[in-house]
Amino acid sequence: MNSESEIVLDKTDLAILRLMQENARISNADLAREVEMAPSAVLERVRKLEQKNVLLQYTTRLNPAAVNQKLLAFIALRSSDGMGCNTTATELAKIPQVQEVHHIAGDDCYLVKVRTADSASLMELMRNSFSKIPNILSTRTTIVLETVKEAQQLVIPEK
């Protein structure tokens, strides 16, 4: 009975998703031309996809270096949070430099993706923000030397 329980997408919806995932700023008119429907009908579908939380956000991918966020790191961390309690994760998620927080299977409880200006500011972030979060038992930080690919493009099924 949750909000995703009965999402049914037809071929046209998937085509719209594919086009919008590629270019969020595509005009509704172009979208309509591509899927060969009237603009009004397409707009209606887009609105519904937004309401059904299929379309989550229109965002712009920025060059991290251009805004002085050159360092990328993954931090695997163990927490003493009991099962069903995710205070640690919630607190981590509040940190702006933290892009992702995943609860993972295996020894380490969480995998966190962080972006900062440089290693010094990462250290600062860990000292100032991470250290204030209770229940963190240990952290293991992996610095990214080079990013070869970074996209959030999903593989959208044919039908």
Added chain:
Amino acid sequence: MNSESEIVLDKTDLAILRLMQENARISNADLAREVEMAPSAVLERVRKLEQKNVLLQYTTRLNPAAVNQKLLAFIALRSSDGMGCNTTATELAKIPQVQEVHHIAGDDCYLVKVRTADSASLMELMRNSFSKIPNILSTRTTIVLETVKEAQQLVIPEK
């Protein structure tokens, strides 16, 4: 002398980036209102930010579950690629289900983020695609149980 060597962004540029990162579909008119400039001037700046590769892509974040991509995994993998040679990374990047490929410091050479429908299709992907890539010595797969936060929002400096 590379393409990013002399990117200088003023307060207005940063404000534009902040707004567009939040909502890629913001109209140029609204953008102009927010930063209190003429629409034409703002458009000019956006075009330049695109040319300078500060704005990389306008994309739409989709609900992975809605398009049957419920499984998220991170794969740490070792490769026998020599230094300066990144065939493995390039091949990995070609796989559509692979969202990210990072060259990392430490024992494991690469960290890869993958999305598939379920664990069965992940296995299939590894058997069919990963196994065809030469030089991969070993893989260590971490399954994500739950994602608490997933954003690519960068922290944009004040000035």
Added chain:
DNA sequence: CTCACAAATTGAATATTATTCTAAATTTTC
């Protein structure tokens, strides 16, 4: 200080687009 050049900005005009609404068509349900 002022000139001259380049870059950025404005404002107006036009083309394109978004959005709304009603009627028609299609699909679903009983």
Added chain:
DNA sequence: GAAAATTTAGAATAATATTCAATTTGTGAG
């Protein structure tokens, strides 16, 4: 197979994007 609900098309209007010439602003040289 008919009624109800949903979806779509088409037309009309409001809003927006985009272009361009003219003005302003910023920068460095003399």
